[in-house]
Amino acid sequence: MRILVIEDEKKVASFIKKGLEEELYQVDTAFNGKEGLELTFENEYDLIISDIMMPLMNGIEYVREVRKSGITTPILLLTVKDSTKNKIDGLDSGADDYLTKPFAFEELTARVRALLRRKDYSKDNLLKAGELQLDLVAHKTTLSGEEVILTPKEYSILEYLLRNKNKIVSRTKLIEHVYDYHFDSGINVIDVYINKLRNKLTRKDGKPFILTVRGMGYTIKD
8 A cells, every 4th residue: 555654854754664665555755744745636645644743834734735625545643742732633634543752663553554444445454355365464465275475566566456356456556556656657567567466376267366457457356
């Protein structure tokens, strides 16, 4: 899944980005509210994590602008302030959750998973299609009960396809959710990874899980 982190302290932003990428999320970063707003309008994110105290545009102002535009992406606010008033201001601005610094990274990832579930991508931590199963917490893929070893990019592509099971996902959408906004969409790398996944994931009847819809994209069906 693709996450935007808006944090003016670059060391903190780097720490969060690295940790989330280790959890196999795709992460973009911005270092002030205005830059974050531009990225929010330019790209589609599954979750946004934003600090409150930032230059140019603070987190509360950022959230209000995002909600005013009609974007409903879940937003988690981070701040060193922990008063009841600050929490109320953050939530009333349109944020979905609030985490006070310093925080345990395990708590951050748990809140990320909860917000993604709330977005109704999945009701639990398992994504399934037939005998294929992906565990979002253990980052483990199994086929007919046996583990299938995937690279981080293969895992990310499979996760997004399973979250959109029975829907056609365009190549552009896959690129947006698996790579950052600097990625050159002209590169044919998505097709390479799809072929690798097909070689690793085959149904009992010999048919691949990932189907190509000519001229439109890819899909996984039950």
